Amino acid sequence: TSNLIWLLLIPGTYWYYTFRGGRGDYPPFADSIGIPLAAEIPIYLLLMIPLNIFLLLTTYKAKLPTELFIFSDKKDTSVVLIEVFFGFWLFLNFLFMLNFIYDGDHFSVFVNLFFTYILLTLRAGRIGKWTS
Numbered sequence: 001t002s003n004l005i006w007l008l009l010i011p012g013t014y015w016y017y018t019f020r021g022g023r024g025d026y027p028p029f030a031d032s033i034g035i036p037l038a039a040e041i042p043i044y045l046l047l048m049i050p051l052n053i054f055l056l057l058t059t060y061k062a063k064l065p066t067e068l069f070i071f072s073d074k075k076d077t078s079v080v081l082i083e084v085f086f087g088f089w090l091f092l093n094f095l096f097m098l099n100f101i102y103d104g105d106h107f108s109v110f111v112n113l114f115f116t117y118i119l120l121t122l123r124a125g126r127i128g129k130w131t132s
Contacts (some may be wrong), residue, residue, distance in 0.1 A: 002051065012106070066125055068121065072130050082123070
């Protein structure tokens with residue numbers, strides 16, 4: 001499912017540059033939108049590799065399904081490291097979301113919200129391993 005949602009960025013890229021061009025954000029003498037499309041789409045496809053590695057490593061030995069906002073009473077070092085790890089990625093995800101909203105990238109906002117849920121789920125699965 002994550003790969004399918006990630007692939008929504010490809011039509012989203014077409015939509016974004018067509019929408020921005022229709023609004024007149026680019027001058028009439030500017031290059032075509034083919035240049036950013038040719039640069040961004042292969043990057044999306046290449047970034048699927050680290051995405052799948054990240055998902056594979058974080059779901060390994062995770063207790064899923066579990067409650068989304070689960071907290072551990074144990075103050076073990078590994079639980080703190082997991083909280084810091086996922087907290088960093090959620091914060092970075094939130095900064096990207098603010099940028100997508102400000103820039104008007106409609107598809108990326110949807111994809112970003114989906115991956116916010118994925119990060120929260122992975123965090124809960126890893127923390128749930130220590131609470132049971």
